Amino acid sequence: MRKKTDLTGKKYGKLTILKEGVNPVGSQKRFLQCVCDCGNIANVQMSHLTTGHTKSCGKCPLNSYYDRDGYMVGVTTKGEEFFFDKEDLYIVRKYNWFINDKGYPSTKVGYKHLVLHRLLLGKLDRKHIDHANLVKSDNRRKNLRFCEPIQNCMNRPKRKNASSIYKGVHWDKYLGKWRARITYKQSTIGLGSYALEEEAALAYNKAASFYFEEFANLNVIESKPLNLDYQHKLKVVSLV
Ligand SMILES: [Zn+2]
DSSP states (O other), rough: OOOOOOOTEETTTTTEEEEOOOOOOOSSSOOEEEETTTOOOEEHHHHHHTSSSSSSSOOOOOOEEEEEEEEEEEEOOOOOEEEEGGGGGHTTTSSOOOOTSSOOEEEEEEEEEEEEEHHOOOOOTTTEEETTSSOEEOOOOOOOHHHEEEHHTTTOOOOOOOOOTTTEEEETTTEEEEEEEEEEETTTEEEESSSSSSHHHHHHHHHHHHHHHGGOOOOOOOOOOSOHHHHHHHHHHHHH
């Protein structure tokens, strides 16, 4: 048999040859064990190196990470940031993250997509994972919690292009008043109409705290409403 030329130390792309590699079962081709610039070890077919077909381990981490006041910031190749706890760096850095079209840090594992919050919390029955502060890129554990699918919907941010700045409030142009309503278990419950937008927002808050408890996404109301008849309304809706 022809003696193999020693290629140790030769570099192809990001790959530096360490030693003879392991032939996959049934293959007669020569394989070489290489170290990638990223630190990964790869077993690569020699012809793939010499022809330039394979230039890296193919799993180089493309995200960069830095510490920001005690938690980690990951930066995607597009420069988008996502956040997680320092303790999770060891697992997060095993994957290459991008921000998916829904705004969640996501990675590809084989043909499947894996979102970061699912990697960190795993699966629990058919429960959803909720981002408490509504920031989808914030995957610090204190921001993640399991919830029933219905609770996940409660914590939805206010709809865009709504007539009111408040969630659960809209302007009724026929009535000339602000209406409050809440959706619970797929049915919409009217919470009354109000002259002041803030009153309607407060009515929503009351109902949301009642139905959704800690999962409620409450309106932040700056000025104080005048007529506090929302308590009466709440009693009515709570019988539904
Ligand atoms: Zn690599």
